[in-house]
Amino acid sequence: MSLEVESRTPVLGEDGLPIEELVVNVGPSHPSTHGVGRFIVHLDGDVIVRCDPVIGYLHRGIEKMAENRTYLQIVPLTDRLDYVGSMYANWAYCRTVERLAGIRVPERAEYLRVIVCELQRIASHMMGIGAAAADTGAFSMFLYTFDVRERIIELFESLCGSRLTYNYVRPGGVSFDAPEGWFEGVSAFTENVDAQLAELDSLFFGNVITRGRLKGVAVLSAEDAVAWGASGPVARGSGVNWDLRKHDPYSIYPRMEFDVVVGDNGDAYDRDRCRLFECYESAKIIDQCIAQMPGGSFKAEGLPRLIAPPAGDAYDHIESARGSLGVYLVSDGSPRPYRMKVRSPAFCNLALTSRLAVGHTLPDLVVVLGSLDPVFGEIDR
Amino acid sequence: MAHHLSRLSTDLGARISERFDAVVIEIPAENLLRAAYELREIGFDRLGMVTAVDLGEDFEMVYRVTSRSLSSNAFVKCRIGRVDPTVSSLCEVWPAANWQEREVWDLFGIDFAGHPDMRRILLPEEWPGWPLRKDYDDPNVIRRPDYI
């Protein structure tokens, strides 16, 4: 698609005078698109009358690449899907492979997976809230949230040696056991993260300008959220009580005690604040995991070097920071998948943009995008 | 659950089986839209995933629907021929299908009858071919050497 946008289209108004819409092209490289999305916005005065999202600027054909790789070689590719929360795609993919090939995962591995994924949830939400704050102009807030994220990344680095693309969750377990003192480090983190989150809450969500900017903007009704396939904080912000960890429980989540955070109004404020409160719950889960941590092996024994699941298909999903992230695999019995499909939550959430932005002003578009928290690696795949 | 789905098999010719945690409903392509309405009526209010699989001689459409009230998942599958593949769009049943069907059109070239906005979504509009088809041949693609 060319970069040009169709220019102004004169339409005759009720009084017979021509109304000219101002077409503003936001993206593909724009500070508020959180990546390389593009939004063609038609403005009438300051009000958005149409918003047409154009995605695919990061379409890398990961699903096609997977068809020529073995099951283990695909794991690094899944890292690059949701690059803000790499652990999730790792895990969702590995769950599907395990289901397809009938691999049992040792308990210690499940606990380690839950710990890293909940840490990742905090890290990812910190990125989401920070970017949303930076979009509204509170740039310093972004650095404060990033500070929390950076501490989690340090923990991940000591766990698997990488800051961003972890390749940690593997079919049948995880790649490394926790190093010495790692759990103490995680406990130390969860101990004081609550205070840090409370500070962020009062600093950003307590600010009168923030309330004015976010409240009542881009209201999404619960019916719409369900019908449009929204999931994660976007759906929960609208009052849809739907969290796969609770309602389609997987792994060891049934043993954990936590609450599902649900918003009331479905506006941008509720969506963003849902993310913040979910971090408290994640910290709670991490503490429980560390308390219950069993011994034993961290990966399945006797796993073949080349996984070749029986022919058939399987789908499994997890609750990622952006919603239900699923992987659909079709196997033909060979060591390479016949077809891999990633059900991306951010893709479905972003489809709501054109609905949510209409009727608001241009500054609100930024707020809408921030509250949907898109990650284009996962949307475009 | 079973009695809910019985009408699908009697009226619409669906074959119902189970695989892992989900019901698999295989349905003739011409009855897809009616089956979708039926499923929504039963309580399957979420359309999670729309995708297709290139099976060689024909395509298989795969829909994954979820019901919160029944707390169950179902796969709806239907086969369509390879020549001029067309299947009815489910946008009017679940709006979530909108972008996902565009993605299937973009990568498989399967047309959706009744879709409000059928354009490519991920690739540029002038892109030749349908990349996820097994017979897609792009001279720019470098095949990965076989190490295993």
Added chain:
Amino acid sequence: MALVDRIGAALGRTPGGLILTSVDALVDWSRGQSLWAFPMGTACCAMELIAASFSKFDFDRLGTFPRPDPRHTDVMILAGTITEKMKPAVRRLYDQMPDPKWVVAMGNCTVSGGIFYYDTYSVVRGADTFLPVDVYIAGCPPRPESLQDAIVQLRELVKEESIAPGRRSERQVALPRPPAEGGDPE
């Protein structure tokens, strides 16, 4: 003729280029100390690019200041995979940057295509296929420290520049701006 070229040409005529070299030293120091970055973050590496300019690593210490507007920047940091669909946009943003300008290719994707080299149909295999890249950083993604090292290395490259048109390094004139560039409706 731009102001710089005029001054440069005039200074270049002085005997022995004595004044020119000292002016060049000041100019190159200034340019090296204030390499403002255009963060062309497309994918994963953008996270590390953000991290590099934030609290713990702090790009600003080196005088590198990320600005979202290409017109105000000196160095384009390509962070992340570039797809065929994105390529024209990247190229246009590069053309919108005022001279002198530099390009840092951050991460394997922009160096060669990296993990997305094989089997994919939509990824550009290396940013140097359509942009003059000055510094390559390996890594998937590279650490923020590597990015800062790239800026320090870029300063060495900046030192080779001169304000006299005749003494400019070849890479600055390698890619002429397309004639239609300039008026950008967006």
Added chain:
Amino acid sequence: MSGFFWGLVVGLAAGIVIAVAALIGVWAERKVSARIQMRFGPQEAGPFGLLQTLADTVKLILKEDITPTQADVPVFRLAPLLVFVPVAASLAVVPYAAGWAPFNIASSVVFFLAVPAISVIGVLLAGWSSRNSYASIGGIRGAAQMISYELPRTLSVLALCLLAGSISTVAVHDSWRFWWIPLNAIGFLVYFIASIAELNRGPFDLSEAESELVAGYFADYSGIRWAIFMMAEYGGIVAASLFGAALFFGGGLGLPGLLGGIVFMAIAAVLAITMLWVKWTFPRMRPDQLMSLAWKVLTPMALVQLVLVGLVIPWR
């Protein structure tokens, strides 16, 4: 002839002062924002990164000067000067010491308030002539905002003129008394907020909103022309801080010579740094909220201040 000569000298002096102020201002902004954001800020260029802005300036002067082909070229080139010159001119009427301002005219308060308002035209023209939709929106937003905030700002200063019984900055400055500070508390707040908004700085930086409009009305300016916009912005901060320090806080009035100057500069510096602090703390407002703040909150507040002062005057 001598008038012209003095005008030239004062103008040149103001230009140099504003350039130096902008140099320090940019450095201060980067250091202050860095401290707020748990960073260090510029460190490598000179001691404490003090030469950072010098490096930036030399670089920007020698950058390629792009004029978009579709732009309205004469207007595009004129706009930065239209923004900068009024701000520089307004520095000439600030009372730097008791009884002395570089350009002492009878109605200098009006001069200070009215002349920078010309830069509205510059902002509007800059946005318009770029032929860039972001710049156009930014320019129009900026113009609307600057005109709206003109009113509360003028009203808040008017209260001081009432107290002093003069519209000369020097006279107002000289008749300043300590009890003016509590009396003018509301007025000062209005003046401070309105000044920030006049300067298009956060949380009112709608016209250059980085996350929405990329860079707003100067999105298409590069090199030296953009530097002029930046100089106008920091010059504006300096002018507003100096004026506020002199008129609302009396500068260094009553203190001997150099000490008075130091106190004056210290008050102004506190005001300027508070402006930076505010910018790096608050989110940005929406245009409609900005307008309602100006018309529904600040203007009534300034009127209340005026009435308050009016009640006090008989017992002055």
